[in-house]
Amino acid sequence: MNLIKEKIEKLKKERNAVILAHYYEPLEIQQIADIVGDSLELARKSKNTDADVLVFCGVSFMGESAALLCPDKKVLLPAPNAGCYMADTITPDDVIKLKNKHPDSAVVCYINSTAATKAVSDICCTSSNAVKVVRSLKEDSVIFIPDKNLGAYVASKVTDKQFYFHPNGCCPIHDKLSAKDVEACKALHPDAEILVHPECSAEVCKMADFIGSTSQIIDYSKDSACGEFIICTEQGVTERMAMLMPEKKFYIPSEKQLFCDSMKAITLKMVASTLENMSGEVIVDSALREAALKPIERMLAL
Numbered sequence: 001m002n003l004i005k006e007k008i009e010k011l012k013k014e015r016n017a018v019i020l021a022h023y024y025e026p027l028e029i030q031q032i033a034d035i036v037g038d039s040l041e042l043a044r045k046s047k048n049t050d051a052d053v054l055v056f057c058g059v060s061f062m063g064e065s066a067a068l069l070c071p072d073k074k075v076l077l078p079a080p081n082a083g084c085y086m087a088d089t090i091t092p093d094d095v096i097k098l099k100n101k102h103p104d105s106a107v108v109c110y111i112n113s114t115a116a117t118k119a120v121s122d123i124c125c126t127s128s129n130a131v132k133v134v135r136s137l138k139e140d141s142v143i144f145i146p147d148k149n150l151g152a153y154v155a156s157k158v159t160d161k162q163f164y165f166h167p168n169g170c171c172p173i174h175d176k177l178s179a180k181d182v183e184a185c186k187a188l189h190p191d192a193e194i195l196v197h198p199e200c201s202a203e204v205c206k207m208a209d210f211i212g213s214t215s216q217i218i219d220y221s222k223d224s225a226c227g228e229f230i231i232c233t234e235q236g237v238t239e240r241m242a243m244l245m246p247e248k249k250f251y252i253p254s255e256k257q258l259f260c261d262s263m264k265a266i267t268l269k270m271v272a273s274t275l276e277n278m279s280g281e282v283i284v285d286s287a288l289r290e291a292a293l294k295p296i297e298r299m300l301a302l
């Protein structure tokens with residue numbers, strides 16, 4: 001073990017801390033994490049750990065969600081300024097305008113959003129449970145925010161409800177991946193299955209052999225008899241799959257466009273410094289916490 005990893009291990013014990021990392025983090029961060037997962041797994045597991053300190057290797061909305069769920073723990077972000085482009089595509093005012101326009105609709109808010117946006121929503125969802133969440137609602141219409149691509153995917157599965165979207169809401173990393181990129185990759189690897197995250201555009205989703213969240217994509221590739229895959233989501237997932245399944249082949253359809261620089265902002269040095277200085281604490285105001293927690297807890301109760 002190198003010096004920086006030893007230092008992190010020592011500080012973790014001293015602080016009674018655990019390190020959580022999203023699948024989009026650099027592989028070296030995933031490798032030192034105690035818990036690696038997608039948004040839903042990280043939200044659930046942060047709640048259940050008995051550590052005093054959570055070092056959250058992800059973007060700011062993830063740290064906020066952990067702080068909302070675990071008010072008795074200190075949540076530290078090694079890169080507190082690393083935000084999510086998708087979360088920033090919508091404001092609470094935008095949501096209120098949509099609610100005024102469609103007053104009988106339920107507001108379903110993807111977890112990739114700020115606490116302020118969650119606070120004006122009815123229920124949260126993740127990419128792994130979005131269809132289940134929407135099916136659970138009694139309302140006949142849904143305002144699905146912020147991701148119009150995930151919303152369109154859910155709408156294709158839940159055809160008995162009316163959907164309304166925010167026109168600018170999407171993840172630019174997933175949205176920019178084009179059908180042409182995927183076609184070019186498939187031409188090079190004709191036997192590979194195409195696995196797609198629902199944050200991708202409808203034209204890319206149409207080409208998929210399987211559509212699912214990052215965890216579902218990983219599980220699918222483990223169970224599939226196929227030996228090669230084109231992975232249409234952030235490349236951290238592809239790197240993790242290649243590490244977990246060295247006997248299978250994984251291809252990134254577009255290296256330039258599947259790289260989230262916010263998710264790649266954290267280094268081992270930053271994790272060590274966060275633990276050493278107990279810096280980057282996420283503080284959520286109590287009124288905001290009360291309002292933003294309700295839609296998350298409603299989702300977790302499902």
Ligand code: SF4
Binds near residue numbers: 024234
């Ligand atoms: S990959 Fe997209 S949704 Fe995920 S953190 Fe980056 S900008 Fe946000």
